[in-house]
Amino acid sequence: MRIVMKFGGTSVGSVTALQKVVEIIQRYRAEGHEVLTVVSAMNGVTNLLLDSANKAEQGDEDTAHQARQTIAEKHASATLELLGDGPVRDDVLAQVNALLDEFEALCHGIRVLGELTPRALDVIGGLGERMSVLQVAAILNHHDTPAKDVVATKLIVTDRRFGSAVPLIEETATQSQAVLQPILETGQVPVITGFIGATQEGIQTTLGRSGSDYSATIIGRAINADEVLIWTDVSGVMTTDPRIVPEAHPISHLSYSEIGELSFFGAKVLHSQAIRPARREKIPVRILNTFEPNHPGTLITEKASNNGRAVKAITAIKDMSLITVQGPGMVGIPGIAGRVFTTVGQSQASVLMISQASSEQSICFVVPKTQTPHVIEALEKELSREVERRDLEKMQSYGDVVVLAVVGSHMQGTPGVSGSLFGALGQGKINVIAIAQGSSECNISLVIRQSDADRAVKLLHKEFGLDKPE
Ligand code: ADP
Numbered sequence: 001m002r003i004v005m006k007f008g009g010t011s012v013g014s015v016t017a018l019q020k021v022v023e024i025i026q027r028y029r030a031e032g033h034e035v036l037t038v039v040s041a042m043n044g045v046t047n048l049l050l051d052s053a054n055k056a057e058q059g060d061e062d063t064a065h066q067a068r069q070t071i072a073e074k075h076a077s078a079t080l081e082l083l084g085d086g087p088v089r090d091d092v093l094a095q096v097n098a099l100l101d102e103f104e105a106l107c108h109g110i111r112v113l114g115e116l117t118p119r120a121l122d123v124i125g126g127l128g129e130r131m132s133v134l135q136v137a138a139i140l141n142h143h144d145t146p147a148k149d150v151v152a153t154k155l156i157v158t159d160r161r162f163g164s165a166v167p168l169i170e171e172t173a174t175q176s177q178a179v180l181q182p183i184l185e186t187g188q189v190p191v192i193t194g195f196i197g198a199t200q201e202g203i204q205t206t207l208g209r210s211g212s213d214y215s216a217t218i219i220g221r222a223i224n225a226d227e228v229l230i231w232t233d234v235s236g237v238m239t240t241d242p243r244i245v246p247e248a249h250p251i252s253h254l255s256y257s258e259i260g261e262l263s264f265f266g267a268k269v270l271h272s273q274a275i276r277p278a279r280r281e282k283i284p285v286r287i288l289n290t291f292e293p294n295h296p297g298t299l300i301t302e303k304a305s306n307n308g309r310a311v312k313a314i315t316a317i318k319d320m321s322l323i324t325v326q327g328p329g330m331v332g333i334p335g336i337a338g339r340v341f342t343t344v345g346q347s348q349a350s351v352l353m354i355s356q357a358s359s360e361q362s363i364c365f366v367v368p369k370t371q372t373p374h375v376i377e378a379l380e381k382e383l384s385r386e387v388e389r390r391d392l393e394k395m396q397s398y399g400d401v402v403v404l405a406v407v408g409s410h411m412q413g414t415p416g417v418s419g420s421l422f423g424a425l426g427q428g429k430i431n432v433i434a435i436a437q438g439s440s441e442c443n444i445s446l447v448i449r450q451s452d453a454d455r456a457v458k459l460l461h462k463e464f465g466l467d468k469p470e
């Protein structure tokens with residue numbers, strides 16, 4: 001089989017992890033599979049890079065200088081154990097240092113200009129992956145597994161949305177095949193940078209935070225992979241965020257729709273868009289644990305399986321705000337919903353949830369908190385006449401809310417789920433601000449206060465019996 005394997009930040013972030021990565025790749029190759037890998041930056045590196053760029057804009061270059069030392073040290077110590085103190089390691093570290101020189105020069109430019117553009121931020125943010133592929137490819141070669149580092153700017157062609165670029169399918173397929181096929185034919189393992197791509201003009205972009213998952217499925221689709229494996233630090237997708245609820249358990253099987261809802265509503269284990277390329281070509285995706293490679297993890301396919309549970313998982317996405325458009329004249333204004341959402345779309349905000357009361361007196365929707373001022377301003381401009389005439393009230397936003405999503409395909413046709421859901425929240429005295437049920441019917445989403453979020457997740461996790469293993 002042709003398998004794309006993605007290794008996340010923790011999986012390439014330490015000597016122990018990198019040793020596991022080598023073992024995993026060697027095992028799959030020994031079983032006769034053709035392996036391609038996509039790797040993230042070493043754990044924590046992307047945060048250091050982005051933080052330094054932001055500080056440089058405010059006039060601080062020391063942060064960048066310190067980050068450089070920390071990142072150089074991380075690579076130096078990982079390679080010392082795995083490559084030995086010799087010319088192979090010297091070569092990797094020299095290339096890592098050249099990238100770190102570029103990083104410091106960019107931060108210097110940003111400080112001098114006092115301006116950080118999204119385009120510059122993508123160049124800086126992607127440096128961690130570029131260092132990581134050099135290291136991983138050298139380690140594989142050193143352990144008798146021929147490998148070749150590849151920068152994905154040559155593979156993934158995207159639009160110009162810096163910071164959350166969208167891949168162009170046809171162009172990506174052509175380029176990926178042209179670059180990767182010859183490497184595969186010589187029996188080498190391509191070690192590809194996650195997270196980054198480039199526009200048609202060759203300007204580097206990024207696919208959004210946690211974007212290496214997306215890189216893996218984009219490449220999987222582009223080169224007709226038989227499977228995509230996402231190797232991470234937990235044994236699959238769990239019933240909820242294990243950092244909030246330690247009793248969370250891995251889920252053995254999910255459908256594309258179910259994982260789509262979970263990742264869209266904040267389950268950090270997979271990038272929100274990552275399932276889409278796999279779903280299009282029906283490529284099975286597995287979420288597996290680098291540190292427990294024999295655990296079956298989670299298999300994701302088209303069909304939803306019935307594990308006897310109506311609700312399979314719960315997730316919460318934080319730092320949102322709820323915007324309400326309402327007024328006595330709502331019913332009489334033609335195309336109001338269209339105008340509201342066109343305006344929101346034009347302000348580049350992404351809407352996570354929409355709810356409309358049947359009286360048509362109000363529409364409310366959820367956007368990330370950071371985008372709220374922008375959206376309100378655009379709506380006030382668009383609807384100024386209606387507000388003046390008092391057909392509409394002034395736009396209101398309700399900050400510090402979360403969208404809680406309760407997900408499972410078999411909720412459809414299982415009576416009583418909503419009853420238990422609202423009953424449990426009521427008993428916990430958690431106020432529900434808005435509700436929506438996705439048309440896929442495998443998701444009920446609720447807006448609640450951020451201060452209630454963790455308690456609500458714990459409560460519902462127990463209510464739906466998710467604290468017991470499958
Ligand atoms: P990687 O670096 O491998 O991409 P991430 O940190 O991005 O790993 O994602 C894995 C982490 O996601 C886990 O360690 C876990 O803390 C968190 N997480 C949040 N929600 C879930 C969930 N429902 N299932 C599994 N992990 C989750």
Ligand code: ASP
Pocket residue numbers: 008009040041046047128194195208209210211212213
């Ligand atoms: N290194 C990037 C990030 O931290 C991409 C990834 O890890 O998937 O967001």
Ligand code: MG
Pocket residue numbers: 008210213268269270271
């Ligand atoms: Mg991730």
